[in-house]
Amino acid sequence: MKVELIDIHKHFGSVRANDGVSMTIESGSIHGLLGENGAGKTTLMKCLTGYQTIDSGTIKVNGQPVAFASPAEAIRHGIGMLHQEPLDFPQMRVLDNFLLGFDTRLIPDRRAGQNRLQELGTRFRFELDPDAEVTSLTIGERQQLEILRLLALGAQVIILDEPTTGISAPQKAKLFATLRQLADDERRSVVFVSHKLEEVEQLCDRVTVLRHGRVTGEAEMPCPVSTLVELMFGRSLPPLECPTVEHGPPVLQVEGATIPSYRLTVADTRLEVRSGEVVGIAGLEGSGQRLFLRACAGLERITAGRIAIDGKALSHAPYRKFLDAGIAYLPANRMDEGLVTGLTLTEHFALANRTGPFFIDWQAARKEAAERIQHYNVIGRPESPVEALSGGNQQRVLLALLRQKLRLLLMEHPTRGLDVESSNWVWQQLLARREDGTAIVFISADLDELLEYADRIVVFYGGRMLAPVAACDTTVEGLGYMIAGKEPGAGAQQGGAHDEA
Numbered sequence: 001m002k003v004e005l006i007d008i009h010k011h012f013g014s015v016r017a018n019d020g021v022s023m024t025i026e027s028g029s030i031h032g033l034l035g036e037n038g039a040g041k042t043t044l045m046k047c048l049t050g051y052q053t054i055d056s057g058t059i060k061v062n063g064q065p066v067a068f069a070s071p072a073e074a075i076r077h078g079i080g081m082l083h084q085e086p087l088d089f090p091q092m093r094v095l096d097n098f099l100l101g102f103d104t105r106l107i108p109d110r111r112a113g114q115n116r117l118q119e120l121g122t123r124f125r126f127e128l129d130p131d132a133e134v135t136s137l138t139i140g141e142r143q144q145l146e147i148l149r150l151l152a153l154g155a156q157v158i159i160l161d162e163p164t165t166g167i168s169a170p171q172k173a174k175l176f177a178t179l180r181q182l183a184d185d186e187r188r189s190v191v192f193v194s195h196k197l198e199e200v201e202q203l204c205d206r207v208t209v210l211r212h213g214r215v216t217g218e219a220e221m222p223c224p225v226s227t228l229v230e231l232m233f234g235r236s237l238p239p240l241e242c243p244t245v246e247h248g249p250p251v252l253q254v255e256g257a258t259i260p261s262y263r264l265t266v267a268d269t270r271l272e273v274r275s276g277e278v279v280g281i282a283g284l285e286g287s288g289q290r291l292f293l294r295a296c297a298g299l300e301r302i303t304a305g306r307i308a309i310d311g312k313a314l315s316h317a318p319y320r321k322f323l324d325a326g327i328a329y330l331p332a333n334r335m336d337e338g339l340v341t342g343l344t345l346t347e348h349f350a351l352a353n354r355t356g357p358f359f360i361d362w363q364a365a366r367k368e369a370a371e372r373i374q375h376y377n378v379i380g381r382p383e384s385p386v387e388a389l390s391g392g393n394q395q396r397v398l399l400a401l402l403r404q405k406l407r408l409l410l411m412e413h414p415t416r417g418l419d420v421e422s423s424n425w426v427w428q429q430l431l432a433r434r435e436d437g438t439a440i441v442f443i444s445a446d447l448d449e450l451l452e453y454a455d456r457i458v459v460f461y462g463g464r465m466l467a468p469v470a471a472c473d474t475t476v477e478g479l480g481y482m483i484a485g486k487e488p489g490a491g492a493q494q495g496g497a498h499d500e501a
Helices: 041-048 071-076 094-102 110-124 139-152 169-184 197-203 225-233 289-296 319-324 334-338 345-352 362-375 391-400 420-435 447-453 476-483
Strands: 003-012 015-025 030-035 056-061 064-066 079-082 157-161 189-194 206-211 214-220 250-259 266-274 278-282 304-309 327-330 408-412 439-443 456-461
Touching: 003 041, 015 030, 015 041, 015 214, 030 041, 030 169, 030 197, 030 225, 041 079, 041 157, 041 189, 071 079, 079 139, 094 110, 094 139, 110 139, 139 157, 139 169, 157 169, 169 189, 169 197, 189 197, 197 225, 206 225, 214 225, 225 420, 250 289, 250 439, 266 289, 266 304, 266 439, 278 289, 278 447, 278 476, 289 327, 289 408, 289 439, 289 456, 319 327, 334 391, 345 362, 345 391, 362 391, 391 420, 420 439, 420 447, 447 476, 456 476
Parallel strands: 030 189, 030 206, 079 157, 157 189, 278 439, 278 456, 327 408, 408 439
Antiparallel strands: 003 015, 003 056, 056 064, 206 214, 250 266, 250 304
8 A cells, every 4th residue: 555645734723733744654564754852743734644634735545645533533544643652451352452443343252352452463473362452461562462453454654653662672572573464475565653763764764754843865775874874964963972970978878679560570679870870770560670770769569678868768658758768750651640631731740849838839830840841851841631642741840840959860771762862862861960969760671771880780570680790892783682581691791882872
């Protein structure tokens, strides 16, 4: 199926999200849509799939003009989208989520639906338990479920919006193999929306680059990375310098802590993090690292051991005490855990002010919101609803909501969904906090990010915490062995982190 977007315009007030965008998606190809955060990529794809209506322009499918008033109309024409945040019902089972798209009858045919789910799962080597609750699935498995649902609905054009955000390396490899199978063997069209140059280079046949809502260029792949960077940002990007900071006294002390959950129990965890130190955490999704981080933030209860901040035990203290001790936690799921749908940026900053007056001074709140928006380069206004922002700008808002003085900053995937320039900017802000004495612990699926910014790295495997290793004493290959539960292979420990980066 061939899709043409011709001179597409979409405005939100004074913001020109798409300003005359044209691109062609050929049948049987993987077309990359590349651009920095806020470039208009997601808006363009939402216009294509009926989530939003275009202000002007033309959409053609196989040469015929079309206009979609809803995603249901788009999928009836064979166009479906996998969004950055999974659109499912976590409390329902896998089969029920599948049937919601596959069978719209009052009493669906569960046996036929299960057969169809298993048939598609076998074809694409997705191992999903029909009776499992979606809450028990990893992000990668939830993506697999949505892909199967789109295929069951007859999608011939599948759009994926930042699909590798927050998934593990093996899940990414499986996803890429599936997309290549869809394009090569089944002649379906795939649109891969991303800001990650190396992934577009690895996967795509052709790429269109957006900047500030306009097309800055198109290229057949392979294409030099330097060319793509110039098209994305209008200039080359210098590497971020990572200054050395002398570590102070211990801030976080975890001694033999056991954190239970219904899926996994993480036992006997031990870690000491000093003032000004950055510790990275690696591991396959669901290996226990998130449980550990949430326990350090006071969001999960431990059944054994001890957690102390600046020498003061907080093992069984309420979350409020952790906040009072100067601890902040940034979750990976921005809209479900970090931000509040329906609230403006001003309202978010007013809520985050724990020491403010009993009655909110809205004028002061709007002023603070405007100042934070400017300082953190958020593309939005004080009155903007937070859900209207791009994923990268939502991440900037989360950082802007942090208190100025922190003892310990705990983060899941701090640059999740961010382009290269935005990622560098985020780490500039984080490293500045480190120089003020803040201890930082972060989870990342990006091994290069761990090696570049962490002083030490902790790997979790199957609910077990491995001994920390110095980032300068390991490599991407060495971390890969540890994440897989194996001893580093011969030569994996030789050379510094920058030899492999």
